[in-house]
Amino acid sequence: MEATKNLIQGICDVTFSGRFTFSDHSKFRAILAQFSEKNVNQVIFHMAGLEFVDSAALGMLLLALDESEKHNKLLVITGATGQVKKMFEVARFDSLFMMN
Numbered sequence: 001m002e003a004t005k006n007l008i009q010g011i012c013d014v015t016f017s018g019r020f021t022f023s024d025h026s027k028f029r030a031i032l033a034q035f036s037e038k039n040v041n042q043v044i045f046h047m048a049g050l051e052f053v054d055s056a057a058l059g060m061l062l063l064a065l066d067e068s069e070k071h072n073k074l075l076v077i078t079g080a081t082g083q084v085k086k087m088f089e090v091a092r093f094d095s096l097f098m099m100n
Contacts, residue, residue: 001019001020001027
């Protein structure tokens with residue numbers, strides 16, 4: 001997985017690409033740090049560039065949801081397609097996350 005971060009006016013955009021799997025745990029931990037930043041009000045995960053997620057990735061996204069709630073930050077997931085979208089549907093992420 002590759003992830004690029006961009007912070008503009010309190011919104012942290014994180015754009016993902018590639019395959020998001022268990023092996024990305026340490027990279028994702030760095031992304032979770034964004035939720036504790038005082039100048040961040042909202043985090044948007046752009047998933048259009050992801051081609052695959054595994055169950056560990058779903059678990060990491062749930063950790064992100066916990067962090068967002070803990071720090072009173074809005075988390076939005078956007079752009080999921082293909083296998084990623086299907087995994088989100090099976091996991092019922094639409095009932096947990098704000099998704100576009």
